[in-house]
Amino acid sequence: MGKSKVCRNINHPGEGHPVLRLIFILLMLLHLSYEGWSQDLDPRAYIWIPINGNFVNAGFAYSHGGVMTDPTLPVENLKASLQTINLGYGRSFGLFGKTAQVFAAVPYTWAQASADVNGQRESISRSGFSDMRLRASILLFGAPATTRANFAKVKRKTILGLSLNVIAPTGQYFTYKLINLGTHRWSFRPELALSHPMGNHWVIDVYTGLWLFTNNKEFYTGHTFRSQDPMGTIQGHLSYNINQKMWVALDATFYYGGTSTIGGVLKDDRQSNSRIGATFLFPFLKKNSIKLAASTGAIVRSGADFNTISVGWQRAWFGKKKSG
Numbered sequence: 001m002g003k004s005k006v007c008r009n010i011n012h013p014g015e016g017h018p019v020l021r022l023i024f025i026l027l028m029l030l031h032l033s034y035e036g037w038s039q040d041l042d043p044r045a046y047i048w049i050p051i052n053g054n055f056v057n058a059g060f061a062y063s064h065g066g067v068m069t070d071p072t073l074p075v076e077n078l079k080a081s082l083q084t085i086n087l088g089y090g091r092s093f094g095l096f097g098k099t100a101q102v103f104a105a106v107p108y109t110w111a112q113a114s115a116d117v118n119g120q121r122e123s124i125s126r127s128g129f130s131d132m133r134l135r136a137s138i139l140l141f142g143a144p145a146t147t148r149a150n151f152a153k154v155k156r157k158t159i160l161g162l163s164l165n166v167i168a169p170t171g172q173y174f175t176y177k178l179i180n181l182g183t184h185r186w187s188f189r190p191e192l193a194l195s196h197p198m199g200n201h202w203v204i205d206v207y208t209g210l211w212l213f214t215n216n217k218e219f220y221t222g223h224t225f226r227s228q229d230p231m232g233t234i235q236g237h238l239s240y241n242i243n244q245k246m247w248v249a250l251d252a253t254f255y256y257g258g259t260s261t262i263g264g265v266l267k268d269d270r271q272s273n274s275r276i277g278a279t280f281l282f283p284f285l286k287k288n289s290i291k292l293a294a295s296t297g298a299i300v301r302s303g304a305d306f307n308t309i310s311v312g313w314q315r316a317w318f319g320k321k322k323s324g
Helices: 002-010 018-034
Strands: 053-068 075-095 098-117 120-129 132-144 159-168 187-198 202-213 216-219 224-228 231-243 246-257 260-262 271-283 288-299 303-318
Touching: 075 303, 246 288
Parallel strands: none
Antiparallel strands: 053 075, 053 303, 075 098, 098 120, 098 132, 132 159, 159 187, 187 202, 202 231, 216 224, 224 260, 231 246, 246 271, 271 288, 288 303
8 A cells, every 4th residue: 555655646747657656756865865065075165365366166076876765665776876067156355354255156967876676677867957056154263354465474373264055946856856956945054164273284174054944845746845954064174284285184074954844744864974085185287276085974874875076176366456
């Protein structure tokens, strides 16, 4: 009776195969766990930089792994691969005498997944734009607004920073599909951070934030109401300056909460997971840098356990100092 009820609820032209329908349900868990907002590993996000800076970023990330599913369902070995390209722009400026930054990025994603259902291998894929990411930050203490000309003269101090990360519902979304690259809702994460230099080479960063989600009133079939509890995040990074333009970091994050309710039914999908990784940044030609990163799930109790590698390029330039 349970299986037939599921089939009735998700029946739709083009996705009507009874085996594929089970995969669609499980891939919804994949999508929820993949949403990168909860698994960020972003060292030096609150590093002090001169004002009037412009930054163009482009990157590619590849993720592959398995998804933990309900053992009562006839589905085994659920695997997925995700390839994402990003293009973003950021700018630093002075705000009330403090150093501030804004950044926006647009991702495009390809996703493929497969699983053994009743002994038969089935697969599905998606491609399209994911939700836009926006970030605004201000360094409240230890980083006054300083031009590039005077930046080298100022002694580095402990920094207290504050940011707001936003995920806007701009990604590909179809109400009649369970697997979507967009979430069809807004997400907000206020975050408080501490960045502490230790001598000339070492920097330790600690961030803590809370993701808040608006409701999706047009979840699957367009008539289901989906809500999600807040999700807490903690990040820690230990980085080493090889020279002024090259550094390496060890990264870790822990995220918890985020239980969802779909159609009035509370889901057993509370997050309590952690990830670890490493990042390496080095200069490339003039005004350019390359960032390499890798991460993996350390403890995964619910959702996806992914290995991720990424490469990114950034070009930076600074405006002229204003008179007066």
